[in-house]
Amino acid sequence: SWAGYPAGAAQSSGGGGAPAQQNVSVGAPDSQGQAYSNPIVPQAQIWAQPPSVSLGGRTTVFWTSSNVTSCTESSSDGNFSGSSTSGGASTVALSGPVTFTIQCGTLDGKTISDSATVTIGI
Numbered sequence: 426s427w428a429g430y431p432a433g434a435a436q437s438s439g440g441g442g443a444p445a446q447q448n449v450s451v452g453a454p455d456s457q458g459q460a461y462s463n464p465i466v467p468q469a470q471i472w473a474q475p476p477s478v479s480l481g482g483r484t485t486v487f488w489t490s491s492n493v494t495s496c497t498e499s500s501s502d503g504n505f506s507g508s509s510t511s512g513g514a515s516t517v518a519l520s521g522p523v524t525f526t527i528q529c530g531t532l533d534g535k536t537i538s539d540s541a542t543v544t545i546g547i
Contacts, residue, residue, distance in 0.1 A: 467492040467531040469539050477546040484543050486525050487513040493529035500525050
């Protein structure tokens with residue numbers, strides 16, 4: 426056996442006669458002609474901590490990205506903006522739910538984005 430798989434000559438008793446031999450070969454798995462590829466996957470993420478605040482409370486927004494050319498950050502209330510591929514910033518006092526968005530350009534000219542909404546708790 427090789428690596429837990431049978432290999433070489435297998436023998437079995439044929440009911441009292443001479444042992445029969447059967448050749449068994451073990452080869453590499455069929456790759457079906459596909460070449461190995463390591464795609465560069467662009468990523469962008471934005472989140473807030475805490476994700477819920479009381480009326481007039483503040484939160485801190487964090488963002489990160491990889492395999493992108495540039496990013497911009499914004500908020501639905503217009504009080505937050507930036508243009509970096511990673512970072513963090515405190516918000517102004519929030520008077521209602523706010524959605525924060527990161528939008529990044531990818532290496533192949535496309536755009537990816539992510540968003541996080543901060544809610545107002547009781």
